[in-house]
Amino acid sequence: MIKINNVYKKFGELEVLENVTIDIKKGEIVSIIGPSGSGKSTLLRCINKLEDINLGDIYVDGKKIDKNISKKVGMVFQGFNLFPHKTVLENVIEAPIIVKKLKRKKAIAIADKLLKKVGLTDKKDVYPSKLSGGQKQRVAIARALAMEPEVLLFDEPTSALDPELIGEVLNVIKELANEDITMVIVTHQMQFAKEISDRIVFMDEGKIIEKGDPKQLFNNPNEKRLRRFLKRVI
Amino acid sequence: MEYILNTTKFILQGTLTTIKLYTITAILCIPLGILLALLKSSKSSILKNLVGIYTWIFRGTPLLLQLFFVYFALPVIGIRFSQFTAAALTFVINYAAYLTEIFRAGIESIDKGQFEASKALGMSYKQTMTRIIIPQAIRRVIPPCSNEAINLVKDTALVAAIGMGDLLRSAKIVMTRDFTIIPFMIAIALYLLMSSLIVTFFRKLEEKYSIGT
Numbered sequence A: 001m002i003k004i005n006n007v008y009k010k011f012g013e014l015e016v017l018e019n020v021t022i023d024i025k026k027g028e029i030v031s032i033i034g035p036s037g038s039g040k041s042t043l044l045r046c047i048n049k050l051e052d053i054n055l056g057d058i059y060v061d062g063k064k065i066d067k068n069i070s071k072k073v074g075m076v077f078q079g080f081n082l083f084p085h086k087t088v089l090e091n092v093i094e095a096p097i098i099v100k101k102l103k104r105k106k107a108i109a110i111a112d113k114l115l116k117k118v119g120l121t122d123k124k125d126v127y128p129s130k131l132s133g134g135q136k137q138r139v140a141i142a143r144a145l146a147m148e149p150e151v152l153l154f155d156e157p158t159s160a161l162d163p164e165l166i167g168e169v170l171n172v173i174k175e176l177a178n179e180d181i182t183m184v185i186v187t188h189q190m191q192f193a194k195e196i197s198d199r200i201v202f203m204d205e206g207k208i209i210e211k212g213d214p215k216q217l218f219n220n221p222n223e224k225r226l227r228r229f230l231k232r233v234i
Numbered sequence B: 001m002e003y004i005l006n007t008t009k010f011i012l013q014g015t016l017t018t019i020k021l022y023t024i025t026a027i028l029c030i031p032l033g034i035l036l037a038l039l040k041s042s043k044s045s046i047l048k049n050l051v052g053i054y055t056w057i058f059r060g061t062p063l064l065l066q067l068f069f070v071y072f073a074l075p076v077i078g079i080r081f082s083q084f085t086a087a088a089l090t091f092v093i094n095y096a097a098y099l100t101e102i103f104r105a106g107i108e109s110i111d112k113g114q115f116e117a118s119k120a121l122g123m124s125y126k127q128t129m130t131r132i133i134i135p136q137a138i139r140r141v142i143p144p145c146s147n148e149a150i151n152l153v154k155d156t157a158l159v160a161a162i163g164m165g166d167l168l169r170s171a172k173i174v175m176t177r178d179f180t181i182i183p184f185m186i187a188i189a190l191y192l193l194m195s196s197l198i199v200t201f202f203r204k205l206e207e208k209y210s211i212g213t
Ligand SMILES: Nc1ncnc2c1ncn2[C@@H]1O[C@H](COP(=O)(O)OP(=O)(O)OP(=O)(O)O)[C@@H](O)[C@H]1O
Pocket: A011, A014, A016, A034, A035, A036, A037, A038, A039, A040, A041, A042, A043
Protein backbone atom coordinates (compact mmCIF):
# COMPACT_ATOMS: atom_id res chain seq x y z
CA MET A 1 0.00 0.00 0.00
CA ILE A 2 2.75 2.44 0.98
CA LYS A 3 6.22 1.94 -0.42
CA ILE A 4 8.94 4.24 0.87
CA ASN A 5 12.23 3.78 -0.96
CA ASN A 6 15.54 5.31 0.15
CA VAL A 7 14.00 8.59 1.17
CA TYR A 8 16.16 11.54 2.19
CA LYS A 9 14.84 14.82 3.54
CA LYS A 10 16.74 17.91 4.58
CA PHE A 11 15.63 21.14 6.22
CA GLY A 12 18.38 23.46 5.04
CA GLU A 13 21.56 21.78 6.23
CA LEU A 14 19.79 19.57 8.73
CA GLU A 15 19.41 15.98 7.55
CA VAL A 16 16.05 14.90 8.99
CA LEU A 17 15.41 11.66 7.08
CA GLU A 18 18.27 9.49 5.95
CA ASN A 19 17.76 6.57 3.62
CA VAL A 20 14.37 5.58 5.00
CA THR A 21 12.91 2.47 3.40
CA ILE A 22 9.77 0.65 4.44
CA ASP A 23 6.84 -1.20 2.88
CA ILE A 24 3.44 -1.03 4.49
CA LYS A 25 0.81 -3.52 3.39
CA LYS A 26 -2.85 -2.80 2.79
CA GLY A 27 -4.77 -2.82 6.05
CA GLU A 28 -1.61 -2.91 8.10
CA ILE A 29 -1.26 -0.81 11.22
CA VAL A 30 2.22 0.53 11.77
CA SER A 31 3.30 2.61 14.73
CA ILE A 32 6.36 4.81 14.59
CA ILE A 33 8.15 5.44 17.86
CA GLY A 34 11.36 7.22 18.70
CA PRO A 35 12.84 10.13 20.58
CA SER A 36 11.86 13.74 19.94
CA GLY A 37 13.39 15.17 16.79
CA SER A 38 14.05 11.76 15.25
CA GLY A 39 11.99 12.63 12.15
CA LYS A 40 8.77 10.73 12.87
CA SER A 41 6.44 13.60 12.00
CA THR A 42 8.52 14.51 8.98
CA LEU A 43 8.30 10.98 7.61
CA LEU A 44 4.54 10.98 8.09
CA ARG A 45 4.19 14.39 6.46
CA CYS A 46 6.21 13.26 3.47
CA ILE A 47 3.65 10.52 2.79
CA ASN A 48 0.86 13.04 2.12
CA LYS A 49 3.13 15.68 0.64
CA LEU A 50 2.87 18.20 3.43
CA GLU A 51 6.65 18.03 3.02
CA ASP A 52 8.57 17.35 -0.17
CA ILE A 53 11.36 14.82 -0.13
CA ASN A 54 14.83 15.51 -1.51
CA LEU A 55 15.70 12.02 -2.71
CA GLY A 56 14.03 8.65 -3.06
CA ASP A 57 10.48 7.62 -3.93
CA ILE A 58 7.20 7.19 -2.17
CA TYR A 59 4.44 5.11 -3.73
CA VAL A 60 0.92 4.79 -2.45
CA ASP A 61 -1.30 2.14 -3.99
CA GLY A 62 1.32 1.49 -6.65
CA LYS A 63 1.48 5.10 -7.82
CA LYS A 64 4.17 7.64 -7.12
CA ILE A 65 2.65 10.28 -4.89
CA ASP A 66 1.60 13.58 -6.49
CA LYS A 67 -0.55 16.53 -5.52
CA ASN A 68 -3.67 14.34 -5.55
CA ILE A 69 -2.32 12.20 -2.74
CA SER A 70 -4.72 13.68 -0.17
CA LYS A 71 -7.59 11.96 -1.98
CA LYS A 72 -6.18 8.65 -0.77
CA VAL A 73 -4.37 9.61 2.40
CA GLY A 74 -6.00 11.34 5.37
CA MET A 75 -4.28 12.83 8.36
CA VAL A 76 -5.03 13.46 12.02
CA PHE A 77 -2.89 16.10 13.69
CA GLN A 78 -1.63 16.48 17.22
CA GLY A 79 -3.30 19.90 17.45
CA PHE A 80 -6.62 18.77 15.85
CA ASN A 81 -6.72 21.71 13.42
CA LEU A 82 -10.50 21.79 13.31
CA PHE A 83 -12.02 24.73 11.45
CA PRO A 84 -13.14 27.01 14.31
CA HIS A 85 -15.69 28.93 12.25
CA LYS A 86 -17.57 25.78 11.31
CA THR A 87 -19.72 23.50 13.42
CA VAL A 88 -18.77 19.90 14.04
CA LEU A 89 -21.02 18.74 11.21
CA GLU A 90 -19.74 21.43 8.84
CA ASN A 91 -16.17 20.43 9.65
CA VAL A 92 -16.93 16.89 8.59
CA ILE A 93 -18.91 17.63 5.41
CA GLU A 94 -16.72 20.48 4.11
CA ALA A 95 -14.17 18.45 2.17
CA PRO A 96 -16.60 15.81 0.86
CA ILE A 97 -18.72 18.61 -0.59
CA ILE A 98 -16.07 20.93 -2.01
CA VAL A 99 -13.36 18.42 -2.87
CA LYS A 100 -15.31 15.28 -3.74
CA LYS A 101 -18.31 17.30 -4.98
CA LEU A 102 -20.76 15.13 -3.05
CA LYS A 103 -24.32 16.34 -2.70
CA ARG A 104 -24.84 17.98 0.68
CA LYS A 105 -27.41 15.38 1.65
CA LYS A 106 -25.09 12.51 0.87
CA ALA A 107 -22.25 14.18 2.76
CA ILE A 108 -24.47 14.69 5.80
CA ALA A 109 -25.52 11.05 5.72
CA ILE A 110 -21.87 10.01 5.77
CA ALA A 111 -21.05 12.53 8.48
CA ASP A 112 -23.94 11.34 10.66
CA LYS A 113 -22.67 7.79 10.49
CA LEU A 114 -19.11 8.85 11.35
CA LEU A 115 -20.13 11.13 14.19
CA LYS A 116 -22.10 8.25 15.62
CA LYS A 117 -19.05 6.04 15.31
CA VAL A 118 -16.91 8.51 17.27
CA GLY A 119 -19.74 9.09 19.76
CA LEU A 120 -20.45 12.73 19.01
CA THR A 121 -23.89 12.73 17.42
CA ASP A 122 -25.21 15.11 20.05
CA LYS A 123 -22.43 17.62 19.36
CA LYS A 124 -22.93 18.00 15.64
CA ASP A 125 -24.21 21.58 15.74
CA VAL A 126 -21.64 22.77 18.25
CA TYR A 127 -18.58 24.87 17.40
CA PRO A 128 -15.16 23.34 18.15
CA SER A 129 -14.41 25.92 20.86
CA LYS A 130 -17.12 24.27 22.98
CA LEU A 131 -15.52 20.82 22.83
CA SER A 132 -12.98 19.12 25.06
CA GLY A 133 -9.65 18.10 23.52
CA GLY A 134 -10.74 14.48 23.30
CA GLN A 135 -13.95 15.44 21.54
CA LYS A 136 -12.05 17.70 19.15
CA GLN A 137 -9.72 14.89 18.20
CA ARG A 138 -12.65 12.53 17.62
CA VAL A 139 -14.22 15.12 15.30
CA ALA A 140 -10.89 15.41 13.50
CA ILE A 141 -10.87 11.64 13.01
CA ALA A 142 -14.43 11.72 11.67
CA ARG A 143 -13.47 14.58 9.37
CA ALA A 144 -10.54 12.62 7.95
CA LEU A 145 -12.65 9.47 7.55
CA ALA A 146 -15.35 11.39 5.68
CA MET A 147 -13.02 11.52 2.68
CA GLU A 148 -12.92 7.72 2.74
CA PRO A 149 -9.13 7.53 2.62
CA GLU A 150 -7.31 4.28 2.06
CA VAL A 151 -4.56 5.37 4.42
CA LEU A 152 -4.90 7.34 7.63
CA LEU A 153 -1.89 9.03 9.21
CA PHE A 154 -1.90 9.97 12.88
CA ASP A 155 0.72 12.35 14.24
CA GLU A 156 0.69 12.00 18.01
CA PRO A 157 -3.09 12.09 18.19
CA THR A 158 -3.17 12.14 21.98
CA SER A 159 -0.13 14.25 22.86
CA ALA A 160 -2.12 17.47 23.28
CA LEU A 161 -4.70 15.84 25.54
CA ASP A 162 -5.15 15.76 29.28
CA PRO A 163 -4.39 12.25 30.55
CA GLU A 164 -8.01 11.49 31.36
CA LEU A 165 -9.06 12.22 27.75
CA ILE A 166 -6.49 10.04 26.04
CA GLY A 167 -8.49 6.83 26.45
CA GLU A 168 -11.54 7.95 24.49
CA VAL A 169 -9.42 8.85 21.47
CA LEU A 170 -7.35 5.67 21.61
CA ASN A 171 -10.57 3.65 21.78
CA VAL A 172 -11.85 5.26 18.60
CA ILE A 173 -8.58 4.47 16.85
CA LYS A 174 -8.70 0.90 18.11
CA GLU A 175 -12.14 0.49 16.62
CA LEU A 176 -10.85 1.67 13.25
CA ALA A 177 -8.24 -1.04 13.45
CA ASN A 178 -10.95 -3.59 12.78
CA GLU A 179 -11.67 -2.05 9.41
CA ASP A 180 -9.38 -2.49 6.47
CA ILE A 181 -7.97 1.01 6.46
CA THR A 182 -4.18 1.25 6.50
CA MET A 183 -2.90 3.26 9.46
CA VAL A 184 0.44 4.82 10.27
CA ILE A 185 0.57 6.17 13.79
CA VAL A 186 3.26 8.27 15.42
CA THR A 187 2.77 7.90 19.13
CA HIS A 188 4.40 8.06 22.52
CA GLN A 189 1.75 5.72 23.97
CA MET A 190 3.82 2.54 24.06
CA GLN A 191 1.15 0.29 25.56
CA PHE A 192 -1.32 1.42 22.91
CA ALA A 193 1.23 0.92 20.12
CA LYS A 194 1.92 -2.57 21.37
CA GLU A 195 -1.76 -3.51 21.47
CA ILE A 196 -2.91 -2.05 18.20
CA SER A 197 0.02 -2.39 15.82
CA ASP A 198 0.88 -5.10 13.36
CA ARG A 199 4.35 -3.65 13.25
CA ILE A 200 6.47 -1.12 15.10
CA VAL A 201 9.10 1.11 13.57
CA PHE A 202 11.73 2.67 15.79
CA MET A 203 13.40 5.81 14.46
CA ASP A 204 16.38 7.73 15.73
CA GLU A 205 18.26 10.62 14.13
CA GLY A 206 16.34 10.34 10.88
CA LYS A 207 16.95 6.64 10.37
CA ILE A 208 14.86 3.54 10.90
CA ILE A 209 16.89 1.69 13.49
CA GLU A 210 14.67 -1.31 14.04
CA LYS A 211 11.30 -2.53 12.85
CA GLY A 212 9.29 -5.60 13.59
CA ASP A 213 6.57 -7.39 15.44
CA PRO A 214 5.42 -5.41 18.51
CA LYS A 215 5.94 -8.19 21.04
CA GLN A 216 9.37 -9.04 19.79
CA LEU A 217 10.40 -5.41 19.48
CA PHE A 218 9.23 -4.36 22.92
CA ASN A 219 10.28 -7.51 24.75
CA ASN A 220 13.51 -8.37 22.94
CA PRO A 221 14.85 -5.28 21.25
CA ASN A 222 18.00 -5.95 19.25
CA GLU A 223 19.36 -2.46 19.03
CA LYS A 224 21.05 -0.78 21.95
CA ARG A 225 19.48 2.58 21.11
CA LEU A 226 15.99 1.07 21.19
CA ARG A 227 16.70 -0.61 24.52
CA ARG A 228 17.83 2.70 25.95
CA PHE A 229 14.78 4.48 24.51
CA LEU A 230 12.36 1.91 25.92
CA LYS A 231 13.95 2.03 29.34
CA ARG A 232 13.44 5.76 29.34
CA VAL A 233 9.79 5.84 28.23
CA ILE A 234 8.25 2.82 29.90
CA MET B 1 -34.67 78.52 12.82
CA GLU B 2 -35.01 79.07 9.13
CA TYR B 3 -31.39 80.15 9.01
CA ILE B 4 -30.30 76.84 10.56
CA LEU B 5 -32.46 74.92 8.09
CA ASN B 6 -31.03 76.72 5.07
CA THR B 7 -27.50 76.42 6.33
CA THR B 8 -28.01 72.73 6.98
CA LYS B 9 -29.36 72.27 3.49
CA PHE B 10 -26.28 73.90 2.00
CA ILE B 11 -23.93 71.89 4.16
CA LEU B 12 -25.82 68.69 3.34
CA GLN B 13 -24.99 69.23 -0.29
CA GLY B 14 -21.34 69.23 0.66
CA THR B 15 -22.01 66.18 2.82
CA LEU B 16 -23.31 64.37 -0.22
CA THR B 17 -19.97 64.86 -1.94
CA THR B 18 -18.25 63.55 1.19
CA ILE B 19 -20.50 60.49 1.29
CA LYS B 20 -19.99 59.83 -2.39
CA LEU B 21 -16.23 59.96 -1.99
CA TYR B 22 -16.44 57.80 1.12
CA THR B 23 -18.56 55.14 -0.54
CA ILE B 24 -16.49 54.89 -3.68
CA THR B 25 -13.29 54.67 -1.67
CA ALA B 26 -14.70 52.02 0.65
CA ILE B 27 -16.13 49.90 -2.17
CA LEU B 28 -12.96 49.96 -4.27
CA CYS B 29 -10.25 49.75 -1.65
CA ILE B 30 -11.55 46.57 -0.02
CA PRO B 31 -11.24 44.23 -3.03
CA LEU B 32 -7.98 45.91 -4.01
CA GLY B 33 -6.66 45.42 -0.48
CA ILE B 34 -7.67 41.75 -0.44
CA LEU B 35 -6.08 41.12 -3.82
CA LEU B 36 -2.83 42.79 -2.83
CA ALA B 37 -2.79 41.01 0.54
CA LEU B 38 -3.13 37.67 -1.26
CA LEU B 39 -0.27 38.64 -3.56
CA LYS B 40 1.80 39.69 -0.59
CA SER B 41 1.26 36.39 1.22
CA SER B 42 1.86 34.39 -1.96
CA LYS B 43 5.05 32.59 -2.83
CA SER B 44 6.27 34.90 -5.58
CA SER B 45 8.95 37.16 -4.15
CA ILE B 46 8.71 39.61 -7.07
CA LEU B 47 5.03 40.25 -6.39
CA LYS B 48 5.71 40.41 -2.68
CA ASN B 49 8.38 43.07 -3.17
CA LEU B 50 6.29 45.12 -5.57
CA VAL B 51 3.38 45.18 -3.14
CA GLY B 52 5.85 45.95 -0.36
CA ILE B 53 7.16 49.00 -2.20
CA TYR B 54 3.62 50.16 -2.84
CA THR B 55 2.53 49.95 0.79
CA TRP B 56 5.83 51.48 1.90
CA ILE B 57 5.25 54.57 -0.27
CA PHE B 58 1.59 55.10 0.45
CA ARG B 59 1.70 54.43 4.17
CA GLY B 60 4.93 56.33 4.61
CA THR B 61 3.94 59.68 3.08
CA PRO B 62 1.16 62.10 4.04
CA LEU B 63 -2.20 61.53 2.40
CA LEU B 64 -2.42 65.28 1.76
CA LEU B 65 0.87 65.12 -0.14
CA GLN B 66 -0.46 62.26 -2.24
CA LEU B 67 -3.60 64.22 -2.97
CA PHE B 68 -1.61 67.30 -3.98
CA PHE B 69 0.63 65.13 -6.09
CA VAL B 70 -2.26 63.67 -8.05
CA TYR B 71 -4.19 66.91 -8.40
CA PHE B 72 -1.45 69.54 -8.75
CA ALA B 73 1.74 67.72 -9.75
CA LEU B 74 0.52 65.16 -12.28
CA PRO B 75 -0.96 67.86 -14.56
CA VAL B 76 2.59 69.19 -14.93
CA ILE B 77 3.43 66.01 -16.82
CA GLY B 78 0.15 66.11 -18.66
CA ILE B 79 -2.01 63.84 -16.52
CA ARG B 80 -5.15 65.68 -15.52
CA PHE B 81 -8.06 64.55 -13.36
CA SER B 82 -11.18 66.29 -12.17
CA GLN B 83 -11.22 67.16 -8.47
CA PHE B 84 -13.45 64.27 -7.61
CA THR B 85 -11.53 61.70 -9.66
CA ALA B 86 -8.22 62.89 -8.22
CA ALA B 87 -9.61 62.64 -4.70
CA ALA B 88 -11.20 59.21 -5.22
CA LEU B 89 -8.10 57.84 -6.91
CA THR B 90 -5.80 59.04 -4.16
CA PHE B 91 -8.05 57.77 -1.40
CA VAL B 92 -8.53 54.35 -2.97
CA ILE B 93 -4.81 53.84 -3.51
CA ASN B 94 -3.91 55.17 -0.09
CA TYR B 95 -6.51 53.20 1.83
CA ALA B 96 -5.87 50.03 -0.15
CA ALA B 97 -2.27 50.24 1.06
CA TYR B 98 -3.40 50.24 4.70
CA LEU B 99 -5.95 47.50 4.08
CA THR B 100 -3.34 45.39 2.31
CA GLU B 101 -1.23 45.37 5.45
CA ILE B 102 -4.24 44.71 7.67
CA PHE B 103 -5.49 41.83 5.52
CA ARG B 104 -2.03 40.37 5.13
CA ALA B 105 -1.53 40.40 8.89
CA GLY B 106 -4.98 38.83 9.24
CA ILE B 107 -4.15 36.01 6.86
CA GLU B 108 -0.77 35.41 8.43
CA SER B 109 -2.28 35.33 11.90
CA ILE B 110 -4.20 32.18 11.01
CA ASP B 111 -2.53 29.09 12.44
CA LYS B 112 -0.58 27.15 9.83
CA GLY B 113 -2.36 24.02 11.00
CA GLN B 114 -5.45 25.36 9.22
CA PHE B 115 -3.57 25.36 5.91
CA GLU B 116 -2.20 21.89 6.59
CA ALA B 117 -5.57 20.43 7.55
CA SER B 118 -7.10 21.91 4.39
CA LYS B 119 -4.33 20.53 2.25
CA ALA B 120 -4.54 17.12 3.91
CA LEU B 121 -8.25 17.08 3.05
CA GLY B 122 -7.45 17.72 -0.59
CA MET B 123 -8.56 21.35 -0.84
CA SER B 124 -6.95 23.55 -3.47
CA TYR B 125 -5.21 26.80 -2.54
CA LYS B 126 -8.22 28.76 -3.71
CA GLN B 127 -10.67 26.63 -1.74
CA THR B 128 -8.47 26.86 1.34
CA MET B 129 -8.34 30.64 1.08
CA THR B 130 -11.99 31.27 0.35
CA ARG B 131 -13.56 28.63 2.60
CA ILE B 132 -11.15 28.34 5.52
CA ILE B 133 -8.59 31.14 5.83
CA ILE B 134 -10.39 34.30 4.71
CA PRO B 135 -13.54 33.71 6.81
CA GLN B 136 -11.33 33.39 9.88
CA ALA B 137 -9.14 36.31 8.86
CA ILE B 138 -12.20 38.55 8.41
CA ARG B 139 -13.06 38.11 12.05
CA ARG B 140 -9.62 39.31 13.06
CA VAL B 141 -9.47 42.27 10.70
CA ILE B 142 -12.82 43.77 11.66
CA PRO B 143 -11.43 45.88 14.55
CA PRO B 144 -8.55 47.42 12.56
CA CYS B 145 -10.86 47.91 9.56
CA SER B 146 -13.29 49.71 11.81
CA ASN B 147 -10.49 52.10 12.77
CA GLU B 148 -9.66 52.74 9.15
CA ALA B 149 -13.32 53.28 8.29
CA ILE B 150 -13.54 56.02 10.90
CA ASN B 151 -10.24 57.52 9.82
CA LEU B 152 -11.60 57.70 6.31
CA VAL B 153 -14.55 59.79 7.45
CA LYS B 154 -12.14 62.31 8.87
CA ASP B 155 -9.63 62.10 6.04
CA THR B 156 -12.26 62.97 3.45
CA ALA B 157 -12.09 66.49 4.84
CA LEU B 158 -8.64 66.80 3.28
CA VAL B 159 -10.26 67.31 -0.13
CA ALA B 160 -11.21 70.79 1.01
CA ALA B 161 -7.53 71.54 0.41
CA ILE B 162 -7.92 71.03 -3.33
CA GLY B 163 -11.04 73.15 -3.30
CA MET B 164 -13.66 70.41 -3.37
CA GLY B 165 -17.04 71.40 -1.96
CA ASP B 166 -17.28 68.72 0.69
CA LEU B 167 -18.88 68.87 4.12
CA LEU B 168 -16.05 70.78 5.75
CA ARG B 169 -15.63 73.29 2.94
CA SER B 170 -19.37 74.03 2.75
CA ALA B 171 -19.40 74.68 6.47
CA LYS B 172 -16.41 76.94 6.19
CA ILE B 173 -17.97 78.91 3.32
CA VAL B 174 -21.10 79.66 5.34
CA MET B 175 -19.08 80.48 8.40
CA THR B 176 -16.88 82.97 6.59
CA ARG B 177 -19.90 84.53 4.92
CA ASP B 178 -22.16 84.87 7.97
CA PHE B 179 -19.57 84.93 10.70
CA THR B 180 -21.36 82.52 13.02
CA ILE B 181 -20.29 79.26 14.62
CA ILE B 182 -23.50 77.48 13.70
CA PRO B 183 -22.22 75.95 10.43
CA PHE B 184 -19.33 74.35 12.27
CA MET B 185 -21.68 73.01 14.94
CA ILE B 186 -23.71 71.43 12.16
CA ALA B 187 -20.57 70.01 10.57
CA ILE B 188 -19.49 68.52 13.88
CA ALA B 189 -22.89 66.92 14.31
CA LEU B 190 -22.80 65.45 10.80
CA TYR B 191 -19.29 64.01 11.19
CA LEU B 192 -20.23 62.49 14.52
CA LEU B 193 -23.37 61.02 13.00
CA MET B 194 -21.38 59.38 10.21
CA SER B 195 -18.74 58.03 12.57
CA SER B 196 -21.37 56.62 14.90
CA LEU B 197 -23.18 54.89 12.07
CA ILE B 198 -19.93 53.30 10.99
CA VAL B 199 -19.07 52.19 14.51
CA THR B 200 -22.50 50.62 14.84
CA PHE B 201 -22.16 48.88 11.50
CA PHE B 202 -18.83 47.36 12.49
CA ARG B 203 -20.13 46.30 15.89
CA LYS B 204 -22.92 44.39 14.15
CA LEU B 205 -20.43 42.88 11.75
CA GLU B 206 -18.27 41.79 14.63
CA GLU B 207 -21.21 40.09 16.33
CA LYS B 208 -22.06 38.30 13.13
CA TYR B 209 -18.54 36.97 12.74
CA SER B 210 -17.94 36.11 16.37
CA ILE B 211 -19.57 32.69 16.07
CA GLY B 212 -17.39 29.81 17.17
CA THR B 213 -15.12 31.87 19.38
N1 LIG C 1 9.70 22.98 9.01
C1 LIG C 1 10.89 22.69 9.57
N2 LIG C 1 11.96 23.48 9.34
C2 LIG C 1 13.17 23.19 9.87
N3 LIG C 1 13.41 22.14 10.65
C3 LIG C 1 12.39 21.32 10.93
C4 LIG C 1 11.08 21.56 10.41
N4 LIG C 1 10.27 20.57 10.85
C5 LIG C 1 11.03 19.78 11.62
N5 LIG C 1 12.31 20.22 11.67
C6 LIG C 1 13.43 19.56 12.37
O1 LIG C 1 13.52 18.26 11.87
C7 LIG C 1 13.84 17.34 12.90
C8 LIG C 1 12.82 16.25 12.93
O2 LIG C 1 11.58 16.80 13.31
P1 LIG C 1 10.26 15.96 13.46
O3 LIG C 1 9.19 16.90 13.80
O4 LIG C 1 10.07 15.09 12.28
O5 LIG C 1 10.62 15.05 14.73
P2 LIG C 1 9.67 14.10 15.57
O6 LIG C 1 10.33 12.79 15.59
O7 LIG C 1 8.29 14.17 15.05
O8 LIG C 1 9.76 14.75 17.01
P3 LIG C 1 8.64 14.92 18.14
O9 LIG C 1 8.53 13.62 18.86
O10 LIG C 1 9.20 15.99 19.02
O11 LIG C 1 7.38 15.33 17.46
C9 LIG C 1 13.92 18.17 14.17
O12 LIG C 1 15.28 18.45 14.43
C10 LIG C 1 13.16 19.41 13.84
O13 LIG C 1 13.67 20.50 14.58
